[in-house]
Every structure is written in structure tokens, then in C-alpha cells.
Amino acid sequence: MDADKVFKALGDPTRRKLLDLLYEKNGQTLGELCEHLDMARQSAAQHIGLLEEANLVSTVRRGREKLHFINPVPLHEVYERWVRKFERRRLGLLHDLKKELEGD
Amino acid sequence: MSKEKTSFVYVTYIRSTPEKVFEAITRPEIARRYWGHENVSDWKPGSTWEHVRANEQRTVNVLGKVVEIAPPTRLVITWASPAQADDPASYSRVRFDVEAYQDMVRLTVTHDELEAGSGMAKGIQQGWPIVLSSLKSLLETGQGIDVFAKPLAA
Numbered sequence: 001m002d003a004d005k006v007f008k009a010l011g012d013p014t015r016r017k018l019l020d021l022l023y024e025k026n027g028q029t030l031g032e033l034c035e036h037l038d039m040a041r042q043s044a045a046q047h048i049g050l051l052e053e054a055n056l057v058s059t060v061r062r063g064r065e066k067l068h069f070i071n072p073v074p075l076h077e078v079y080e081r082w083v084r085k086f087e088r089r090r091l092g093l094l095h096d097l098k099k100e101l102e103g104d
Numbered sequence: 105m106s107k108e109k110t111s112f113v114y115v116t117y118i119r120s121t122p123e124k125v126f127e128a129i130t131r132p133e134i135a136r137r138y139w140g141h142e143n144v145s146d147w148k149p150g151s152t153w154e155h156v157r158a159n160e161q162r163t164v165n166v167l168g169k170v171v172e173i174a175p176p177t178r179l180v181i182t183w184a185s186p187a188q189a190d191d192p193a194s195y196s197r198v199r200f201d202v203e204a205y206q207d208m209v210r211l212t213v214t215h216d217e218l219e220a221g222s223g224m225a226k227g228i229q230q231g232w233p234i235v236l237s238s239l240k241s242l243l244e245t246g247q248g249i250d251v252f253a254k255p256l257a258a
Contacts, residue, residue, distance in 0.1 A: 026110065026111065026112060027110075027111055027113075055115055055116075055117065058113045058114070058115040058212070060113055060214070069111075069112060069113035071113065071114055071115050072114075072233045073114055073115065073116045073232075073233045073236045073237060074116075075233070076233040076234060076236075076237045077237050077240075080237060080249065
């Protein structure tokens, strides 16, 4: 996984909103997504392109339509690498403190 | 009255070969290492398959039929909770597409025909990202992750 691409893709409010929109209703067309965005279709398409490059959005062709699906797999990998590790450490520190204070 | 259906598409890129990815899904001794479950079947079209927890209880948590199989690129199965196995409407469908890329594989899991808002739809949304991360981790590093891990409450 290219973590740089994931963080870059997440570092923009429009792209985060796009992910929220897909989380609410998965499998939308560009047109449907544009209804909720205050920008030109072309700009929205560029944002979606970056999300696709980061593998946060996958697309499926259905007839003439292109449907967009949120793909949380890279988010999970980022979570494993950048969040869970530190949670473990923080909880470890709390555990040590508790042991010290309670004299166990 | 038919209920509203929903679908999900999950994609992950794995530094591995299509054969290894396909085996990781269909061979119990590999699946148990990253999924905590074994997928048990003779993998012939029309045969049943069972998703069996890899512990002493051997609980069947999901079951269905093999719809289509074309190793190492495509597997299509139906998917239902054993409690609802008698209800044809409860069966959703899972399709695995394995595509060779330069030095890696693109694995797409398409889970559709799910009843919108059902417990199964909620469950798989939690499950697939973890299972696919764990599969990637196993094939790239030799070690899966604990798919039953719960968030650590602060």
C-alpha cells in the first residue's frame, strides 16, 4: 500500500466528504455525488481520481454507468500501522501507572 | 415484496501470485492462518461450502454454494447465515476476482445482493477490510493479523 497516497487523498475536505457520501450510500455515479458538492463536475472527477489512485474508491461499470464504491481496506492498513500501535503503547503506560499506584 | 439490496466492493493489492491468493481463500490450512476460519468445500460448481471457525467448536458461521470457480482468477459463492439457511432471500453473493499485475495481484471482493441494513450487511462491512488486510499481511510477511481483535477501550 502507498500510505503517502492515502494520506494525501484524505488531506482535503472535499475528498473526505466524498468518502462520507459513499459511506452513507455506496455505489453512486459521479452525477449523484456531484449533487452534494458545490463544484464543477470536472473538479469532482479529479478529486475522485485521487481517491481511486489511493485505492480508497473502487469503481464498477454497470451498463453505461460507472458506480463508485468506498474501499476501506487501505484505511484499515493505515489504522493498523499508525493508530493501533500507539493505542497499545498508551494503554501500556496507563497499565504501568496503575500498577505503580496500586502497589501491585 | 422484495427488500432493498446493497453491495460493496473491496480492493486490495498484494505482492504475491494469483495462485497463492486463490489458495489462501480456498485451502483451509491457509485460510485459518489469517481469517480464523476455514472455507471448506470440494470447490465444484453447485457444491456447498462452509465457513468454519478454526477452533475446537468448529462452528459454521456462514454457508452457501459454489456458483462459479475458475482458478486462479475467479470464484463466485453464495453467502448466508446458517440460522437463515432455509430462506433463499437471505443469500447474498460474493465474487473474488484475482488479477495479475506486474509484481503483484489485485484482489477484488464484490459482495452484493445483500439486504440493506441487515445484520449481515453490517457484519461484512466490519469484516472484509480486516480479513483482506490480514490476508495481505500473511502473504507479504508470513503473518496474519488477529481478525478477532477488538478496539482497545480507553
